[in-house]
Amino acid sequence: MFQGVRQGSVLYILRKGETPTLNAAHVVSVSNPYNPNAQNFFGQNPMVDIQVSIEGETVTFKELPALVNFTTSKDGLFVTDNTEDMLAEVKNLHRTSQQIVESAPHHEQLLPLYESFYDILDPNLAKEKEKDKRLNLLEEEMKGMKGTITDIHKLLLTSLKSGNQPLNKE
Numbered sequence: 153m154f155q156g157v158r159q160g161s162v163l164y165i166l167r168k169g170e171t172p173t174l175n176a177a178h179v180v181s182v183s184n185p186y187n188p189n190a191q192n193f194f195g196q197n198p199m200v201d202i203q204v205s206i207e208g209e210t211v212t213f214k215e216l217p218a219l220v221n222f223t224t225s226k227d228g229l230f231v232t233d234n235t236e237d238m239l240a241e242v243k244n245l246h247r248t249s250q251q252i253v254e255s256a257p258h259h260e261q262l263l264p265l266y267e268s269f270y271d272i273l274d275p276n277l278a279k280e281k282e283k284d285k286r287l288n289l290l291e292e293e294m295k296g297m298k299g300t301i302t303d304i305h306k307l308l309l310t311s312l313k314s315g316n317q318p319l320n321k322e
Contacts, residue, residue, distance in 0.1 A: 153218065153219055153220060153221055154182075154200050154202065154216045154217065154218050154219075154220065154221075154223075154233070155185050155198070155200055155218035155219065156233075157179055157182050157200075157202060157233050158179065158182065159179055159180065159181060159182065160178065160179060161178075161179040161233055162176050162177065162178060162179070162233065163176075163177045163178075163179060163202065163204050163213075163231060163232070163233050164176055164177075164231070164232050164233070164234075164235065164238040165177055165204075165206065165229060165230070165231050166229070166230040166231075166238060166241060166242065166245075167228065167229055168224075168228035168229070168230060168245070169228050172245065174238070174242070175206050175207065177204035177205060177206040177211070178204060178205050179202060179203070179204050180203040180204060180205055180210060181202070181203045182200055182201070182202050182203075183200050183201040183202075184200070185198035185199065185200055185218040186198060186199055186200070187199065188215055197217050197218070197219060198217075198218040198219065199214075199215040199216060199217060199218055200216050200218045201213065201214050201215065201216070202216055213225075213231060216231065221233070221234050221237050222234065222237045222238075222241070
């Protein structure tokens with residue numbers, strides 16, 4: 153529990169987010185338990201403020217619940233003084249990432265299905281997609297025709313340069 157943390161103890165801080173980081177911080181000081189919202193403790197969960205040193209920088213964690221072993225802040229910090237709690241959290245994050253990776257092929261297969269749902273729900277969108285598809289097909293055909301015309305032009309130039317005269321049939 154955070155109320156049992158003492159100067160010199162270690163707090164483990166996991167910054168969740170895009171790229172998680174884990175730090176072991178040394179406790180500099182711990183406040184006495186207090187209640188930030190009321191004059192008495194009755195029915196309230198006491199809080200403590202813990203000041204730690206992380207990589208040479210002093211950071212204060214305000215209003216940590218005094219009667220718990222770990223907490224997660226609004227900005228995604230998981231804080232505990234217990235390696236087993238931190239290990240459980242890291243395993244949970246690892247398992248979640250593993251499940252996401254394993255489910256990626258399934259979700260890739262779903263994308264065309266969802267696209268077809270759009271066509272059902274918005275016929276105008278389906279018509280636009282069909283027009284775009286036909287336009288792209290026409291563009292590809294035009295590119296092919298342009299290449300063929302260029303090839304014919306090169307053949308004619310080569311033929312004329314080499315002295316082969318086209319046959320006149322009269």
